Amino acid sequence: MLIGRVVLCAALVGLSGLGFSNIGVQDLAVSPKGGDPVSGREIYVNTCIRCHGIDGKGVLEVKLVPPPADLTSPAVQRRLDGTLFRRIHEGKPNTAMGAWKHSLSDEEIWDILAYVRTFGTELGGQP
Ligand code: HEC
Incomplete structure (x- = not known):
């Protein structure tokens, strides 16, 4: 299910942004x-x-x-x-x-x- 995957990805990005994951966080927290x-x-x-x-x-x-x-x-x-x-x-x-x-x-x-x-x-x- 494509939509389900998109939602999951968004959730993962959100979690990483909050500091729950150390992997690739610096790459995610960048300027637009x-x-x-x-x-x-x-x-x-x-x-x-x-x-x-x-x-x-x-x-x-x-x-x-x-x-x-x-x-x-x-x-x-x-x-x-x-x-x-x-x-x-x-x-x-x-x-x-x-x-x-x-x-x-x-x-x-x-x-x-x-x-x-x-x-x-x-x-x-x-x-
Ligand atoms: C008037 C002196 C002064 C100027 C001008 C100044 N800073 Fe600072 N800066 C400080 C002091 C003092 C601290 C705090 C040191 C501490 O937390 O012990 C600090 C802390 C910081 C930190 C936080 C470092 C950390 O501990 O995470 C950053 C990033 C930073 N400055 C960047 C800048 C940038 C970029 C500029 C220019 C836009 C700038 N500063 C201008 C005095 C200055």
Whole structure:
């Protein structure tokens, strides 16, 4: 039954999205169009670099408590796209990480996220 199979697939995708499966979740939680790391880099350089640094490891001279997250670290790179998107979109309470939803479009945030993901591949791909 074709219809039955479509419904089942939708249910599986839904479950994976909620984190019940670790297999392929990162592939599922992607932007509808896929982020563009090239335009993401441009935005990153203009808006994120002063805290997170050109290499994503964080700017040491910036004395923040807590310090800016090391975007190259496995702890960050292991997170799902949706989680990181939300962090950038909503910010992180009680830290210097503000919500960027007011100044950046969803598409721009997906582009930045695609660029942030390139910090992870420099470490040798998926942790
Ligand atoms: C004013 C300094 C500042 C700026 C500007 C800034 N951040 Fe942050 N960012 C922080 C701090 C501080 C944290 C929180 C660190 C922690 O949770 O301990 C953080 C956390 C994050 C996290 C969450 C990492 C995790 O733990 O999952 C992401 C992703 C991130 N920033 C991306 C960005 C991006 C992308 C931009 C540019 C749009 C940006 N940040 C701009 C200071 C900044």
